[in-house]
Amino acid sequence: MKKLLLSAVAVLFLATGTAHAAQPLWLPSAQYEKPTFDKELLPKPPSHFPLLPPSKYDRPYVGRLTLEISADPNCLGNAIACSQGGQFSCQIKMMPDEVIISRGFDPLDVFRHEQGHCNGWMSDHRDSDPEW
Numbered sequence: 143m144k145k146l147l148l149s150a151v152a153v154l155f156l157a158t159g160t161a162h163a164a165q166p167l168w169l170p171s172a173q174y175e176k177p178t179f180d181k182e183l184l185p186k187p188p189s190h191f192p193l194l195p196p197s198k199y200d201r202p203y204v205g206r207l208t209l210e211i212s213a214d215p216n217c218l219g220n221a222i223a224c225s226q227g228g229q230f231s232c233q234i235k236m237m238p239d240e241v242i243i244s245r246g247f248d249p250l251d252v253f254r255h256e257q258g259h260c261n262g263w264m265s266d267h268r269d270s271d272p273e274w
Contacts, residue, residue: 193251195258196269203260206231209253211238222247225256232260 194200205227215235217224222245223236234256236242239249259265 193247193255195255195261195263199258199261199263200254201257201261203232203257205229205260207257207260208233210235212236213238213241223252223256225259227260232257234260 208231210233212235215221215224215237217235222242223234225232225234227233234253236249236252236256242249242252
């Protein structure tokens with residue numbers, strides 16, 4: 143009986159480890175930790191763009207969250223990311239990290255921006271943090 147239990151626990155650890163293998167390196171454990179690269183090396187993004195959501199929206203989403211990484215995320219205009227959803231489920235579409243970085247943004251910050259929209263931040267970015 144103990145061998146069966148230990149085997150089941152081992153399989154669970156292996157399955158859990160492989161379930162996250164395809165996710166970007168910065169998600170989810172690094173979500174609110176320091177960036178994985180030096181932000182000083184990024185080109186400066188447009189100053190009018192409110193990147194990080196207000197603190198009340200800058201938190202993990204509690205519903206079902208789907209993240210799609212695609213060279214063509216099918217977002218309006220020339221957006222590098224977009225989100226769609228509501229209280230119970232939300233889908234975030236983002237371009238690959240290399241494209242986001244080449245446009246002057248940190249992929250983690252872009253994810254947090256879109257997650258803020260999942261949490262109810264209005265698409266017109268009202269009540270953005272004062273620094274933006």
